[in-house]
Amino acid sequence: MLKVRDLEVKYGVILAVRGINMHVEQGSLVTLIGANGAGKTSTLNAIVNSVKKSGYVEFNGKDISKTPTHKIIKSGLALVPEGRKIFINLTVDENLRMGAFNNDEQFETLRAHVYEKFPRLKQKINQMGGTLSGGEQQMLAIGRALMSQPKMLMLDEPSLGLAPKIIGEVFEIITELKKDIPILLIEQNAFAALKIADYGYVLENGSIDLEGKASNLLGNDEVRAKYLGG
Amino acid sequence: MDMQIFLQQLVNGASLGSMYALIAIGYTMVYGVLRLINFAHGDIMMVGAYFTFFAKAAGLPFEVAVLIGIIGAAIVGILTDKIAYKPLRDAPKISLLITAIGISFFLENLFTVLFGSTPKAFSAPEYLTKIFHIHGIYLPISVIIIPTVTLLILAVVLWILYKTKYGMAIRALAFDIQTVKLMGIDADRIIMIVFAIGSALAAIGGIFYAISYPSIDPLMGIIVGLKAFAAAVLGGIGSVGGAVVGGFILGFTEIFVVAMFPELGGYKDAFAFFFLILVLLFKPTGIMGQDLERGRF
Numbered sequence: 001m002l003k004v005r006d007l008e009v010k011y012g013v014i015l016a017v018r019g020i021n022m023h024v025e026q027g028s029l030v031t032l033i034g035a036n037g038a039g040k041t042s043t044l045n046a047i048v049n050s051v052k053k054s055g056y057v058e059f060n061g062k063d064i065s066k067t068p069t070h071k072i073i074k075s076g077l078a079l080v081p082e083g084r085k086i087f088i089n090l091t092v093d094e095n096l097r098m099g100a101f102n103n104d105e106q107f108e109t110l111r112a113h114v115y116e117k118f119p120r121l122k123q124k125i126n127q128m129g130g131t132l133s134g135g136e137q138q139m140l141a142i143g144r145a146l147m148s149q150p151k152m153l154m155l156d157e158p159s160l161g162l163a164p165k166i167i168g169e170v171f172e173i174i175t176e177l178k179k180d181i182p183i184l185l186i187e188q189n190a191f192a193a194l195k196i197a198d199y200g201y202v203l204e205n206g207s208i209d210l211e212g213k214a215s216n217l218l219g220n221d222e223v224r225a226k227y228l229g230g
Numbered sequence: 231m232d233m234q235i236f237l238q239q240l241v242n243g244a245s246l247g248s249m250y251a252l253i254a255i256g257y258t259m260v261y262g263v264l265r266l267i268n269f270a271h272g273d274i275m276m277v278g279a280y281f282t283f284f285a286k287a288a289g290l291p292f293e294v295a296v297l298i299g300i301i302g303a304a305i306v307g308i309l310t311d312k313i314a315y316k317p318l319r320d321a322p323k324i325s326l327l328i329t330a331i332g333i334s335f336f337l338e339n340l341f342t343v344l345f346g347s348t349p350k351a352f353s354a355p356e357y358l359t360k361i362f363h364i365h366g367i368y369l370p371i372s373v374i375i376i377p378t379v380t381l382l383i384l385a386v387v388l389w390i391l392y393k394t395k396y397g398m399a400i401r402a403l404a405f406d407i408q409t410v411k412l413m414g415i416d417a418d419r420i421i422m423i424v425f426a427i428g429s430a431l432a433a434i435g436g437i438f439y440a441i442s443y444p445s446i447d448p449l450m451g452i453i454v455g456l457k458a459f460a461a462a463v464l465g466g467i468g469s470v471g472g473a474v475v476g477g478f479i480l481g482f483t484e485i486f487v488v489a490m491f492p493e494l495g496g497y498k499d500a501f502a503f504f505f506l507i508l509v510l511l512f513k514p515t516g517i518m519g520q521d522l523e524r525g526r527f
Binding site for chain 1 (some may be wrong): 395398399401402404405408409410411412413414415416417467512
């Protein structure tokens with residue numbers, strides 16, 4: 001579904017991502033874990049060309065290495081950005097409308113579907129995005145991404161800044177989504193991510209340090225020592 | 231001040247305020263999406279008036295000439311963005327600002343070289359220049375038409391911003407351009423729409439100006455543009471409603487202060503900047519402005 005080859009991201013002279021290779025198969029949940037500053041967010045942003053990069057990216061059989069961001073999204077690859085980035089000055093409903101910008105006809109159906117999945121949002125249709133709690137914003141961000149009827153979903157640190165109870169809810173949602181759509185999940189919360197993932201990559205200083213089946217990584221001593229607290 | 235004079239000044243103020251408001255909307259909308267004070271905006275108003283003038287001089291009916299002026303200004307506005315501002319999307323904001331000032335000088339001098347610096351008489355059809363005398367009030371029909379059209383336009387702009395998906399995208403863009411792209415939206419196209427709307431409104435303001443004064447020259451946009459900018463800041467830059475409120479406050483103040491203190495007439499252009507300084511000192515977000523980082527329209 002998604003193939004990444006020799007991906008590099010430079011900020012000035014600093015090499016944030018140093019030639020990584022990864023792929024996400026149809027029907028799988030793949031996680032990219034690593035410490036703060038390892039280059040996880042840069043990797044996702046580079047895939048959708050939100051930051052300058054070099055390397056090759058293929059999505060759904062097509063080369064998207066040089067495709068502008070909005071066209072990549074239109075072709076069916078959705079990204080839920082770090083920090084959720086809800087349009088705080090737009091209502092919940094308007095946020096969803098923006099997610100379906102290129103999907104006028106299905107808007108009503110998709111919206112009904114999102115409200116069914118996230119009933120808490122339905123009670124706040126006309127509230128400004130900025131007034132929602134962190135957990136609600138995360139649900140709205142995921143719902144907004146689903147409004148484009150994506151073929152694949154990328155989630156950037158969905159647990160960031162949320163209370164432990166809410167994190168549990170978010171991971172349940174992701175587990176649900178996994179049944180319908182391939183997912184690339186980026187997480188600092190390595191344990192939770194590996195538990196629901198099929199395959200994992202461990203990013204360190206901009207390079208893939210380790211990769212393998214998620215269950216194997218969970219049992220790996222190095223991973224345990226570094227990311228799972230022993 | 232007796233009632234007649236008061237009413238007289240009220241209609242004059244509404245008419246002048248409308249022009250400031252129309253131009254201020256463009257300043258505020260472009261600022262909302264690009265965080266750019268588009269100093270060339272006043273000159274777009276001039277461009278609109280010139281296109282109208284030449285279309286009329288070519289023998290076209292006034293209404294068609296107005297349409298050509300509006301569309302012509304919109305195209306020039308879009309071109310300034312595509313040619314001058316778009317390559318600088320990732321550059322520091324100060325580069326963008328300096329470029330805007332450059333575009334402003336360029337347009338002023340281009341029109342001076344092409345068409346000369348002497349003002350050209352602008353004649354509007356009779357139905358726009360008719361004058362009524364009601365209870366001693368001197369009432370050119372334009373002072374009724376101008377504020378009415380302005381309020382109608384404001385209603386349309388607000389409808390676009392709040393009821394259409396393109397308007398929502400304009401407001402979303404005021405919050406964050408990267409996230410707008412993540413919605414599969416071509417942000418450059420939305421910015422183009424903003425320039426088109428802002429420039430079209432500036433052209434309408436320019437045509438109103440030309441009808442009221444009634445002449446045009448290549449530098450007509452400078453002082454009006456700067457005052458409209460002051461109006462946008464007064465109302466709260468980034469807020470369309472604020473731009474209109476600021477425009478009207480400025481129009482009324484200018485007219486009334488001069489009416490009450492004729493000896494201050496020579497300073498009337500200074501009021502706008504006096505307001506600007508006060509606002510910047512005491513309430514930088516203006517009357518209706520929100521915290522800019524929250525990107526409110």
